[in-house]
Amino acid sequence: MEGSNQVVKHIVIVKFKEEVSPERKEQLIRGFANLVSLIKPMKAFHWGTNVSAENLHQGFTHVFESTFENVEGIAEYVAHPAHVEFANVLLPTLDKVIAIDYKPSPVVDLDFHMSN
Amino acid sequence: MEGSNQVVKHIVIVKFKEEVSPERKEQLIRGFANLVSLIKPMKAFHWGTNVSAENLHQGFTHVFESTFENVEGIAEYVAHPAHVEFANVLLPTLDKVIAIDYKPSPVVDLDFHMSN
Numbered sequence: 001m002e003g004s005n006q007v008v009k010h011i012v013i014v015k016f017k018e019e020v021s022p023e024r025k026e027q028l029i030r031g032f033a034n035l036v037s038l039i040k041p042m043k044a045f046h047w048g049t050n051v052s053a054e055n056l057h058q059g060f061t062h063v064f065e066s067t068f069e070n071v072e073g074i075a076e077y078v079a080h081p082a083h084v085e086f087a088n089v090l091l092p093t094l095d096k097v098i099a100i101d102y103k104p105s106p107v108v109d110l111d112f113h114m115s116n
Numbered sequence: 117m118e119g120s121n122q123v124v125k126h127i128v129i130v131k132f133k134e135e136v137s138p139e140r141k142e143q144l145i146r147g148f149a150n151l152v153s154l155i156k157p158m159k160a161f162h163w164g165t166n167v168s169a170e171n172l173h174q175g176f177t178h179v180f181e182s183t184f185e186n187v188e189g190i191a192e193y194v195a196h197p198a199h200v201e202f203a204n205v206l207l208p209t210l211d212k213v214i215a216i217d218y219k220p221s222p223v224v225d226l227d228f229h230m231s232n
Contacts, residue, residue, distance in 0.1 A: 008167065009164075009179075009181075010168075011127065011129075011179060012172075013127075013129070013214065013216060029223060030223055033222070033223035034223075045222065045223070046220035046221060046222060047218070047220070047221060047223070048125070048218025048219045048220055048221055049218060050216050050217065050218060051124065051187055051217045051218060051219065052126075052190075052215060052216050052217040053187075053190075053191060053194070054194055054215050054217075056128075056213060056214060056215035056216075057214060057215060057216045058214050060214060060216055062218075063125075063127060063216055063218040063220075065125075065220060071167055071169075074168075074169075075169060078169070078170055097172060098129065098172060098173060098174050098176060098214070099168060099170050099172035099173060100129060100166050100168050100172075100173045100176055100179055101166065101167045101168040101170075102163070102164025102165060102166060102167060102178075102179040103164045103167065104162035104163070104164055104179075104181055105162060105163060105164055106149070106161065106162060107145060107146055107149035107150075107161070107163070
């Protein structure tokens with residue numbers, strides 16, 4: 001059991017619009033990463049491009065993974081002016097986006113999840 | 117820098133079909149988790165249900181996150197009979213699925229990613 005101090009992962013999966021240049025993508029990725037230094041409850045940031053060979057990626061090309069101490073931390077992040085400003089810049093460059101949050105648990109926590 | 121021993125994350129995001137019961141979902145989640153004990157290159161498995169309040173989850177409800185030592189390990193996993201058997205059971209229960217793999221990097225590895 002991981003208890004109540006379990007982290008929450010915030011996963012954002014995107015496909016940029018065709019016209020967004022590599023330089024612009026790089027700028028945006030640095031902007032996303034920079035939020036860690038601006039928004040206290042955001043504890044970590046990692047990202048990567050799709051390297052899947054399974055062909056189930058539905059055209060998505062980038063994964064952005066942020067770590068928070070709890071769901072309240074994500075709410076604080078979402079409402080933070082630095083995030084709002086960045087999201088207003090990022091979203092118009094995206095063709096598709098999914099953002100999903102979850103508490104990563106091994107299967108032993110299944111009962112907890114099923115009741116939530 | 118994380119070097120060449122960097123792990124690869126295999127993220128599967130799903131929405132189950134409406135008719136799939138909670139008991140069936142539980143069974144499938146245990147089946148997914150059980151692959152860790154059957155497929156050697158699969159080093160870790162975590163999962164969680166969507167707890168996002170942002171409303172960008174596009175109807176997806178579950179995240180399954182597996183960790184591998186490298187992309188060759190994912191290829192071995194994808195081709196492994198235990199995975200093939202499980203996928204053949206899981207996929208018909210899904211309304212939507214995205215599977216995407218990435219090498220989680222802090223932004224300092226940006227140049228590496230942009231050239232790949």
